[in-house]
Amino acid sequence: MGRGRRVAGEEPIGYRHRTMDNAAIMSPPQTIFETQAGADRRERMRSAMDDLLTAGTMWRLSWTLALLDIKLRYRGSILGPFWLTLSSALTIGMMGVLYSYLFHMDVSHYFPFLALSIVLWNFMLQMVNDATACFISAEAMIRSVRLPMMLHPMRAVLRNLLILAHNAVVIIIVDLAMNAWPGWIGILAIPAFLLWLVVSLAMSLLLGALCARFRDIPPIVASLMQLAFFVSAIIWEPSQLGQHEWMLVFNPVFTLLEIIRAPLLGELPSLLVTFSALAYSAIIIFLASMLFVRVRGRIPFWV
Amino acid sequence: MTTDLLVQNVGLDFPLYHGSARSLKKTMVRNVTGRMASDEQNRVVVQALRDISFHLKPGDKLGLVGRNGAGKSTLLRALAGIYEPQRGRVRVQGSLNALLDPNLGMNPELTGRENIVLRGQYQRMDRAAIRRMEEDVSEFAELGDFMDLPVRIYSSGMVIRLGFALATAIRPQVLLMDEWFLAGDANFLEKARERLEDLVRGAEILVLSTHLSSVIEEWCSRVIWLDQGRIRADGPVSEVLAAYLAPA
DSSP states (O other): OOEEEEEEOSSOOOEEEOTTTOOEEEOOOOEEEEEETTOOHHHHHHHHHHHHHHHHHTHHHHHHHHHHHHHHHHTTOSSTTHHHHHHHHHHHHHHHHHHHHHTTOOHHHHHHHHHHHHHHHHHHHHHHHHHHHTTGGGHHHHHHSOOOTTHHHHHHHHHHHHHHHHHHHHHHHHHHHHTOOOOGGGGGHHHHHHHHHHHHHHHHHHHHHHHHHOTTHHHHHHHHHHHHHHHTTSSSOGGGGGGGGGGGGGOHHHHHHHHHHHHHTTOOOOHHHHHHHHHHHHHHHHHHHHHHHHHGGGHHHHO | OOOEEEEEEEEEEEEOOSTTHHHHHHHHHHHHTTOEEEOTTOOEEEEEEEEEEEEEOTTOEEEEEOOTTSSHHHHHHHHTTSSOOSEEEEEEESOEEEEOSTTTTOOTTSBHHHHHHHHHHHTTOOHHHHHHHHHHHHHHHTOGGGGGSBGGGSOHHHHHHHHHHHHHHBOOSEEEEOTHHHHTGGGOOHHHHHHHHHHHHHOSEEEEEOSOHHHHHHHOSEEEEEETTEEEEEEOHHHHHHHHHSOO
């Protein structure tokens, strides 16, 4: 397994004037790296850490890439990324009417619940699907220039954050219309959301690396996520399970969803749910770090 | 710190994993016969590089020769830090730019300007440097108003000019170049040639992979002949080229 180090040194060395026609020529910053085989665990951990830190200093690149991903998808369309908002609004509107009728529920109670659930679920779903492709789809980039591997998960997370920002408009409109503000308790959603971002990064690393190596995983993940949609209390409320509600804590998708959704609905998530969500997050983050330390240098051979 | 490029006992295997492995295997076997092997987990691997060592210091201009599949491009990627070797080590000190494939990172859906900004950010330049690069590239490539239109609609000449201007706008201390870059030499515009010569002369260390001996004679001071992933010969241009070109 290789060891990789890249140290950002001086700023660009400025620009020299060519003697011939005075055109400016840029010099990239100093690069120092060493890739070495036979490195022990500690060395591998250090290069993984280096990768992480370098990626952190290059956040602007991953932001540009994420922004361009969205721009490209909607370039030339009138509404642009607000098509996302519109399509979420349509889904939520239709489902809200249909299911409040099917489940005999009060519209003013069900709509805010559904809007939150669908928007948060769409983030999760898209995040997981993007995670499976985060390295594979960056193949050309990975093979043409040495960049920190962590950059690709960052790009996927930022892209989905941008999409979420567009969809969040629907939640706000529904809450306004139904007069359903969560109150101060809603602030608890902020730490929960920060946890989501970390878990999303870890998930992208984990699934991204696994899927680069084993190409059968993306379809498996896609069908699992389809299943998760039905069993994770997204269109139905947890309380509808009655005495079986406790079983939901075994579902990581549910607990992770609930720690954000509950506060935004003005409720406190139960301790058990909070604890399970933290435990699942810890497991995902642990597995992702272990895998990253092990296979970081192998990813260019896999994509 | 002085510019320096050190390669010690580098060995690199290519695992063949995916569905296309079999057909890929067949196509590769033609070029790399004798280099297919199985690793400890019984995976099929191609031994792309074996026991490569050399040390380059400022002023060294190295040419890599060898037939297709000899490991030239893989070695360039290992030098660029893209592939981490399974054996041995690679150490690079100094700013580095690798011109590996003509469309390196260029996205046809993006505008010329966006492509330039992205390239600058890949190289971790700051905003001011990127702005200077924008001016430099658009001036050289004569893009004018096309700067803010997608590259997809450019004429082929404009695409070539943009790709070339971008690649040559970044002036590193260690320059790695694949042969495509010099291949079209004959038809090159005078000012393009000037710019390229300037880039190559400006680099303290050059590693150039090609199978055109004319290119080697013009640019290099040392040649390594790669054969089936190993160094077959290493020395001054005239000696190694003579051996390489000699009828087998």
